[in-house]
Amino acid sequence: MARYVVNRLGQAIMLLVIVSAIGFAILHMAPGGPLSQFAASAQMTQEDLDRVTRQLGLDRPLPIQYLDWFGRMLKGDWGKSYRDGEAVLSVISSHLGATLELMATATIIAVLLGCWIGILGALRRYSLFDTLATVGAMIALSIPTFWFGLVTIYVFSVKLGWLPAGNRETVGDGSFLDLLHHLIAPAMVLALVETAMWGRFMRSSMLEVINQDYIRTARAKGMPEWRILTVHALRNALLPMITVAGLQFPTLLGGALVAETVFTWPGMGRLFLDSIGYRDYPVVMGILMFSATMVLIGSLLADILYAVVDPRIRVG
Amino acid sequence: MTAATLTSAQLAPGQAAWRRFRRHRLALAGAVIILVLVLGSAFGPYLLPFDDTYIDIMKRFAPPLSGAHILGTDELGRDVLARLMMGGRVSLSIGIVAMVIAMAVGIVVGAFAGFYGGVVGAVLMRLVDAVLCFPTIFLLLALAALTEPGLVTTTVLIAATAWMAVARVVEAQVRALREREFAVAALAFGSSNLRIMFRELVPNAIAPIMVAATLNVAKAILLESYVSYLGYGIQPPAASWGNMLNNAQIYLTSAPWLAIAPGVAITLAVTSFNFLGDGLRDALDPRMNIP
Numbered sequence: 001m002a003r004y005v006v007n008r009l010g011q012a013i014m015l016l017v018i019v020s021a022i023g024f025a026i027l028h029m030a031p032g033g034p035l036s037q038f039a040a041s042a043q044m045t046q047e048d049l050d051r052v053t054r055q056l057g058l059d060r061p062l063p064i065q066y067l068d069w070f071g072r073m074l075k076g077d078w079g080k081s082y083r084d085g086e087a088v089l090s091v092i093s094s095h096l097g098a099t100l101e102l103m104a105t106a107t108i109i110a111v112l113l114g115c116w117i118g119i120l121g122a123l124r125r126y127s128l129f130d131t132l133a134t135v136g137a138m139i140a141l142s143i144p145t146f147w148f149g150l151v152t153i154y155v156f157s158v159k160l161g162w163l164p165a166g167n168r169e170t171v172g173d174g175s176f177l178d179l180l181h182h183l184i185a186p187a188m189v190l191a192l193v194e195t196a197m198w199g200r201f202m203r204s205s206m207l208e209v210i211n212q213d214y215i216r217t218a219r220a221k222g223m224p225e226w227r228i229l230t231v232h233a234l235r236n237a238l239l240p241m242i243t244v245a246g247l248q249f250p251t252l253l254g255g256a257l258v259a260e261t262v263f264t265w266p267g268m269g270r271l272f273l274d275s276i277g278y279r280d281y282p283v284v285m286g287i288l289m290f291s292a293t294m295v296l297i298g299s300l301l302a303d304i305l306y307a308v309v310d311p312r313i314r315v316g
Numbered sequence: 317m318t319a320a321t322l323t324s325a326q327l328a329p330g331q332a333a334w335r336r337f338r339r340h341r342l343a344l345a346g347a348v349i350i351l352v353l354v355l356g357s358a359f360g361p362y363l364l365p366f367d368d369t370y371i372d373i374m375k376r377f378a379p380p381l382s383g384a385h386i387l388g389t390d391e392l393g394r395d396v397l398a399r400l401m402m403g404g405r406v407s408l409s410i411g412i413v414a415m416v417i418a419m420a421v422g423i424v425v426g427a428f429a430g431f432y433g434g435v436v437g438a439v440l441m442r443l444v445d446a447v448l449c450f451p452t453i454f455l456l457l458a459l460a461a462l463t464e465p466g467l468v469t470t471t472v473l474i475a476a477t478a479w480m481a482v483a484r485v486v487e488a489q490v491r492a493l494r495e496r497e498f499a500v501a502a503l504a505f506g507s508s509n510l511r512i513m514f515r516e517l518v519p520n521a522i523a524p525i526m527v528a529a530t531l532n533v534a535k536a537i538l539l540e541s542y543v544s545y546l547g548y549g550i551q552p553p554a555a556s557w558g559n560m561l562n563n564a565q566i567y568l569t570s571a572p573w574l575a576i577a578p579g580v581a582i583t584l585a586v587t588s589f590n591f592l593g594d595g596l597r598d599a600l601d602p603r604m605n606i607p
Contacts, residue, residue, distance in 0.1 A: 018446035029462050135342065138594070142534065142586035144541045144558075147579035150565055158569050254453035258542065262565070272454065273546060276461040288458045292449040 004307050012300045019296065020073065023289045024066050027281070073289065079282035083275075088286035092268060098168055099267035103256050105187040107245075110194030115241070117195070118202025119234070122210060133199060140196035145255050149189045149262035156185060166264040186263040190255050194248060201244045202237070209237040239310050246302025250295050343595020346588035353585055357404030366395035368402040369553045377571050388573045391563060400577050403555035408585065410471050410556070411537035417475035418536070419529050422482025427513045429483070430490030441487060444480045452477050453542055460548035470549045474539045482528050489521035523600040527593050534589035541582045557582045 044052075053059050057068065072078075078088035117137075121130040157165035163185045164170070170178050209215065210233055218228045257269025264270070268287060275283040361368065365384065372393035380388040380396075387396035429440035447455075459473045493499060494517065502512045518525070537557075543549035544558025552559060557578045564575035 015442065015446055015449065018442055019449050022446055022450075026458060026462065029459075138590055139583070139587050142538070142590050143583050144538060144545070144561075144579065144586075146542065146545050147561060147575070147582065150561070150568060150575050150579070153565075154568050154572055154575065158572075250448070250451040254451040257451075257453055257457075261546065272457070276457060276548070279461070284458055284461060288450065288454055291451050291454050295449045295451065 001307065005304055008300060008303055008307075012296055016293065016296055017070075019292050020070050020289065021066065023285060023292070024069055026288070027069075027285050028062075078286045078289075081275075081283050082280045083278055083283075088282050091271070091283055092286055092290055095266065095268045095271045098265060099256055099260070099269060101183070102186055102190060102259065102265060102267060103252055105183055106190035106194055106255075106259075107252065109187060109191040110198050111241075113191070114195040114198025115202045115238075117199040119206050119237075121199070121203045122206035122237075123229075125207065130203075133203075137196035137199050140192050143192070145189060145193060145258040146262050148192055149186070149259060152185050152189055153262070166262075168266055186259045186265055189262070190252075190259040193255055194252060197248055197251070198241070198244065202241065205240050206233065206237040209233050212236075239306070242302050242306045242309065246299040249298040250291075253291050253294065340595055340599065342591045343599075346591035346595070349584055349588040350592065353404060353581070353588075354408060357401050357408060360401035360404075361398060364395065364398050364401070366398045368394065368398040368555055370394060370398075377567075379571075380573050387577050388571070390560075390574055391567060391571070396560075396574065396577055399555040399560055400557075400581060403557045403560055403578065404581065406467065406550055406554065406556040407537055407540055407558065407582070410467070410474065410540045410550075411533045411585070411589075414471050414474040414478065414536040414540075415529055415532040417472065418479040418532055419482055419525070421475065422479040422528075423486050423518060423525065425479070426483040426486025427490050427518055430487040431494060431509065431513050431517065433491065437487070437491075440483075444483050444487075447477075448480050450477075452539065456539060456543055457546065457548060460543055465548055465551055467550060467554075470540060470543060474536050474543075477539070478532055478535055482525070482532065485524050485528050486518065486521060489524060490517045493517045493520050527597045527600065530589055530593035530596055534586045534593065537582065537589070538586050557585075 057065060060068075076089055078092075080087055081091050117133050121133045124130055152163075153165045156163040164182050165185075166182075168179065168182050170182075215228060215232055218232050219225075253269075256267065257272060259265065260267045260269040261273055268290075272284065272287045274280075275287070372389070374393065375385070375389050376391055376393040378385050378389040378393075380386065382388065385395050385397070387400065390396055390399070425440055425444065429437040429444075456473055456477045459476065460469070463469050463473070490513070498520075499512060499516055502516050507516070540549055540556060541558035541561070544556045545561050547559075547562060550556035550559050552562075560578040561575060564578075567574055
């Protein structure tokens with residue numbers, strides 16, 4: 001087990017190095033490179049630019065610059081926002097809570113609803129319910145999230161007036177119920193794609209397990225059907241879902257960005273878009289690297305957790 | 317034994333046929349819808365009396381079916397149907413061209429990684445893994461923010477964020493096919509490595525590649541709508557299905573039809589390509605079970 005974890009950890013670190021190199025390359029692709037913020041100012045002469053170049057160490061060879069940049073990233077020095085001079089990492093962390101709240105709520109909805117639909121679909125394969133669920137999942141995966149958000153706002157905010165059209169809380173209120181009220185619509189929108197994914201994976205996992213020999217054996221020895229399903233089928237079918245949780249993470253983050261934009265939710269995704277609008281490259285790059293690192297850690301945790309609950313992985 | 321325990325082999329012939337029929341009917345419907353959307357976007361604008369960029373400020377916010385404007389007009393009095401058709405040209409073209417570029421990159425990377433294996437394969441596939449760590453929308457927007465937005469940039473950037481899945485599919489196929497007799501025979505005949513890769517191995521993996529290509533079009537259309545909706549893709553006055561929704565949120569209360577038409581068009585197109593890809597997967601190789 002320890003060997004598996006060390007192995008997997010080594011892979012993750014190697015991947016982090018490649019990810020950071022890609023991030024560094026993108027940073028240098030910016031028009032004018034990291035200097036663009038200074039070049040934009042009319043008062044800067046070429047002489048000033050040369051001095052800034054030397055001060056920031058931009059005249060050194062790229063590999064040295066990369067190592068320097070990577071080292072500072074590891075130490076938590078991600079640069080400063082162009083907008084207000086605040087440290088990038090603290091800007092990100094002040095917006096992270098809202099994003100995590102949205103993602104967690106959507107995931108809970110998606111896991112419960114998706115697993116229920118998937119299990120029922122697998123047990124009643126090719127029934128009307130299964131057909132509708134399969135087709136519905138495909139359509140859910142094809143709807144642009146932002147458009148589903150617009151439709152939700154139109155129906156539930158404009159027409160029915162049940163839900164607020166955006167923001168995390170009413171100014172001056174901010175009670176738990178008020179927060180919950182604001183959370184419903186964006187979480188629902190974010191959960192749509194997730195539910196479809198979980199449903200599809202759950203269905204195929206359950207179908208796989210149901211046709212195994214040990215299920216037939218359990219049935220042959222006269223075990224009641226509900227016990228076969230809960231004790232034998234479900235427990236085994238749920239295992240691969242750990243991997244799905246890891247795989248789903250990038251989609252979930254991307255979906256959160258879109259949902260936050262439509263519902264003016266003050267999270268990381270919205271901060272990312274605002275920063276792009278202000279050409280605040282340090283924050284843009286910071287969030288890009290942060291999200292990639294989160295994905296990396298997510299898939300690492302999913303793999304390790306899977307190995308913990310399923311011994312076949314770490315032995316084989 | 318309940319119905320739940322029936323495996324596919326135990327299905328009655330009628331049930332199995334119904335199953336194939338249902339699957340293929342959805343794929344068929346997808347193909348028909350794609351054809352309608354493509355023909356409508358290609359030839360539709362010639363049949364309309366309005367130009368997609370013609371501004372008629374006196375007739376702004378005309379609701380659908382009012383007078384000559386079938387889908388109404390937008391905030392500048394432009395005909396929504398004309399914009400929908402011209403937007404379709406842009407969105408569908410981006411979907412298909414981005415797919416072609418992504419396929420080309422993915423096939424080359426996958427073929428080299430799968431054929432040579434070892435260090436070359438490991439480096440290339442770790443690169444694929446690394447790019448996949450970036451959530452697609454984040455990567456796409458960051459790249460779009462650093463470049464001049466436009467038709468070509470948007471297409472290339474979408475391709476740049478969509479080739480990895482293809483590379484994985486091709487790598488696995490080529491790695492498996494490399495040891496087969498026909499590949500070994502080609503090697504014995506003295507064929508060059510490049511020739512074996514692209515004339516023998518890749519053509520034999522055409523089924524999963526076609527499925528991946530179809531699903532890739534769906535993904536590309538969806539991504540175009542995201543970046544253009546957020547303002548970093550196709551720029552006005554040119555129309556795309558994504559940027560038509562750009563202002564729709566502001567006018568949601570007064571002119572909801574502005575949001576409906578482009579959204580339905582995107583959903584229809586993406587769903588159709590997804591169903592077509594699913595149908596192709598079932599038709600070409602039922603054992604190929606990628607969820």
